[in-house]
Amino acid sequence: xxxxxxxxxxxxxxxxxxxxxxxxxxxxxxxxxxxxxxxxxxxxxxxxxxxxxxxxxxxxxxxxxxxxxxxxxxxxxxxxxxxxxxxxxxxxxxxxxxxxxxxxxxxxxxxxxxxxxxxxxxxxxxxxxxxxxxxxxxxxxxxxxxxxxxxxxxxxxxxxxxxxxxxxxxxxxxxxxxxxxxxxxxxxxxxxxxxxxxxxxxxxxxxxxxxxxxxxxxxxxxxxxxxxxxxxxxxxxxxxxxxxxxxxxxxxxxxxxxxxxxxxxxxxxxxxxxxxxxxxxxxxxxxxxxxxxxxxxxxxxxxxxxxxxxxxxxxxxxxxxxxxxxxxxxxxxxxxxxxxxxxxxxxxxxxxxxxxxxxxxxxxxxxxxxxxxxxxxxxxxxxxxxxxxxxxxxxxxxxxxxxxxxxxxxxxxxxxxxxxxxxxxxxxxxxxxxxxxxxxxxxxxxxxxxxxxxxxxxxxxxxxxxxxxxxxxxxxxxxxxxxxxxxxxxxxxxxxxxxxxxxxxxxxxxxxxxxxxxxxxxxxxxxxxxxxxxxxxxxxxxxxxxxxxxxxxxxxxxxxxxxxxxxxxxxxxxxxxxxxxxxxxxxxxxxxxxxxxxxxxxxxxxxxxxxxxxxxxxxxxxxxxxxxxxxxxxxxxxxxxxxxxxxx
Numbered sequence: 043x044x045x046x047x048x049x050x051x052x053x054x055x056x057x058x059x060x061x062x063x064x065x066x067x068x069x070x071x072x073x074x075x076x077x078x079x080x081x082x083x084x085x086x087x088x089x090x091x092x093x094x095x096x097x098x099x100x101x102x103x104x105x106x107x108x109x110x111x112x113x114x115x116x117x118x119x120x121x122x123x124x125x126x127x128x129x130x131x132x133x134x135x136x137x138x139x140x141x142x143x144x145x146x147x148x149x150x151x152x153x154x155x156x157x158x159x160x161x162x163x164x165x166x167x168x169x170x171x172x173x174x175x176x177x178x179x180x181x182x183x184x185x186x187x188x189x190x191x192x193x194x195x196x197x198x199x200x201x202x203x204x205x206x207x208x209x210x211x212x213x214x215x216x217x218x219x220x221x222x223x224x225x226x227x228x229x230x231x232x233x234x235x236x237x238x239x240x241x242x243x244x245x246x247x248x249x250x251x252x253x254x255x256x257x258x259x260x261x262x263x264x265x266x267x268x269x270x271x272x273x274x275x276x277x278x279x280x281x282x283x284x285x286x287x288x289x290x291x292x293x294x295x296x297x298x299x300x301x302x303x304x305x306x307x308x309x310x311x312x313x314x315x316x317x318x319x320x321x322x323x324x325x326x327x328x329x330x331x332x333x334x335x336x337x338x339x340x341x342x343x344x345x346x347x348x349x350x351x352x353x354x355x356x357x358x359x360x361x362x363x364x365x366x367x368x369x370x371x372x373x374x375x376x377x378x379x380x381x382x383x384x385x386x387x388x389x390x391x392x393x394x395x396x397x398x399x400x401x402x403x404x405x406x407x408x409x410x411x412x413x414x415x416x417x418x419x420x421x422x423x424x425x426x427x428x429x430x431x432x433x434x435x436x437x438x439x440x441x442x443x444x445x446x447x448x449x450x451x452x453x454x455x456x457x458x459x460x461x462x463x464x465x466x467x468x469x470x471x472x473x474x475x476x477x478x479x480x481x482x483x484x485x486x487x488x489x490x491x492x493x494x495x496x497x498x499x500x501x502x503x504x505x506x507x508x509x510x511x512x513x514x515x516x517x518x519x520x521x522x523x524x525x526x527x528x529x530x531x532x533x534x535x536x537x538x539x540x541x542x543x544x545x546x547x548x549x550x551x552x553x554x555x556x557x558x559x560x561x562x563x564x565x566x567x568x569x570x571x572x573x574x575x576x577x578x579x580x581x582x583x584x585x586x587x588x589x590x591x592x593x594x595x596x597x598x599x600x601x602x603x604x605x606x607x608x609x610x611x612x613x614x615x616x617x618x619x620x621x622x623x624x625x626x627x628x629x630x631x632x633x634x635x636x637x638x639x640x641x642x643x644x645x646x647x648x649x650x651x652x653x654x655x656x657x658x659x660x661x662x663x664x665x666x667x668x669x670x671x672x673x674x675x676x677x678x679x680x681x682x683x684x685x686x687x688x689x690x
Contacts, residue, residue, distance in 0.1 A: 065179035071200035081107035184222025257282030259402020269314035308333035322475030342381030350409035368621025457482030469515030550626035
């Protein structure tokens with residue numbers, strides 16, 4: 043039997059609400075502490091408890107930690123999902139199951155290991171009877187640990203972290219785990235190939251979830267007010283603010299320097315945040331798609347009144363039924379055009395946990411510099427799951443409060459200013475905030491019905507001037523946007539453009555396309571809208587650019603087509619929307635299905651197209667198209683239309 047070391051997947055099937063979270067996170071953190079690259083994803087139903095839930099772990103020595111489509115090791119604890127769990131095991135894989143589940147093992151192409159979990163817990167004198175069900179989960183951790191060579195010292199360290207040093211639950215859980223390991227050592231013969239061996243590839247890294255990182259980044263960005271309303275998967279962001287702000291934002295006299303308000307609904311939450319932003323506070327809210335729908339009216343008001351505020355949208359499949367606990371990138375176009383009338387939003391698109399922290403503080407700088415709502419689009423996979431990450435960097439640059447006029451400023455210009463007057467030619471006006479006692483600091487405005495000096499008007503010319511200035515401001519804001527992240531490949535012939543949490547899957551697919559299919563692809567991850575010049579240059583460079591997204595309609599591609607209509611023929615959609623975190627296999631197959639290779643050969647243009655079926659491309663089909671050399675080719679057509687494209 044050939045060993046498979048540090049390169050496999052583990053899936054645990056349990057019931058939602060069974061208390062398996064501690065056990066599964068212990069497996070994840072233990073492997074991480076062994077120095078092995080790893081990721082974990084909780085796939086849970088939208089009900090409170092009772093229905094099947096799965097936790098999947100990817101172990102990969104090369105650092106590829108996107109979700110894996112196959113299940114090498116499956117641990118079945120739930121009778122209701124037993125048949126499904128058994129069927130999901132990869133041929134040659136390992137199947138651990140609770141032996142009190144009285145269902146037949148119908149497969150002969152896998153290795154099966156029964157686990158007497160209830161018996162082991164019952165015989166452990168250190169486990170009180172009312173804790174047996176919860177602690178029983180640690181038994182399968184112990185059995186797995188023994189069978190795949192997990193380090194017990196690392197497991198103990200993981201438990202200590204989880205229980206924050208509380209010795210009683212640490213001891214109770216660790217004893218149950220050791221009992222499982224001892225039983226497996228005596229009673230199970232290892233027949234599967236999967237093993238762990240220590241590495242050093244996680245040195246200097248941490249594990250964290252995106253929502254916690256976003257909260258910490260917001261705190262270090264100076265957040266002073268947060269209005270929120272509970273909604274999965276965004277609730278834990280506001281809850282993290284509640285956890286950390288009392289510790290980090292307290293004066294010497296013990297008084298807090300912030301306010302967090304749970305509102306009656308999402309509309310009220312944003313309304314409060316906008317009021318705080320208008321008053322000069324750094325303010326924010328967090329929600330998901332359905333909550334964002336309710337916020338639309340106030341979001342439009344903030345856009346036209348030019349009030350800085352930060353809105354985190356942790357995307358999910360919605361609305362409130364179906365798959366609201368599954369991940370998605372389905373809010374992009376809605377967010378971009380949110381509001382009433384003509385509007386374009388500034389959107390930040392973090393791709394990992396570290397960027398959730400960075401955009402937590404950068405979003406406030408941008409919101410105040412541009413004087414507009416800034417939307418940060420994360421997703422459930424990034425927000426709620428644990429990820430390896432580099433440690434967060436404390437912001438070294440001072441806060442950018444933008445164009446705020448002080449009393450001294452107003453005195454120097456002798457009160458000659460207008461709240462919506464474009465003095466600098468960048469579309470961004472100057473503002474004052476409450477507390478400024480200068481008699482010329484005050485202004486009153488409502489939505490779009492104002493002129494440059496904030497005076498109420500219904501004059502059409504004033505409205506047009508205001509709308510054109512807002513458009514100018516949006517595109518001038520590009521200089522404040524984070525630039526894309528580039529993953530170039532020497533000799534690349536095609537491009538891949540993606541955003542958000544798809545990065546890990548795309549990087550692995552980029553590797554597989556070169557290794558297995560001979561296709562070299564350049565990869566650019568977009569981090570903000572409006573698009574920077576690097577996006578323009580990237581699309582110009584290639585005849586084929588595959589836009590990878592987790593939605594049905596290709597929402598990023600839609601926005602790209604609006605901004606770059608001249609590139610319509612280049613942009614090829616690779617989109618999927620089953621609610622599961624994207625896998626490299628899906629990305630690769632999606633690209634192969636739409637990849638077309640064009641080669642010039644004398645007077646002929648040879649076009650080949652590869653299609654992927656079940657992970658393997660078909661043999662290349664070659665179609666010869668006769669064409670005179672003087673006829674317009676794709677290149678000459680592009681040359682005749684425009685030499686250099688610029689976004690208007």
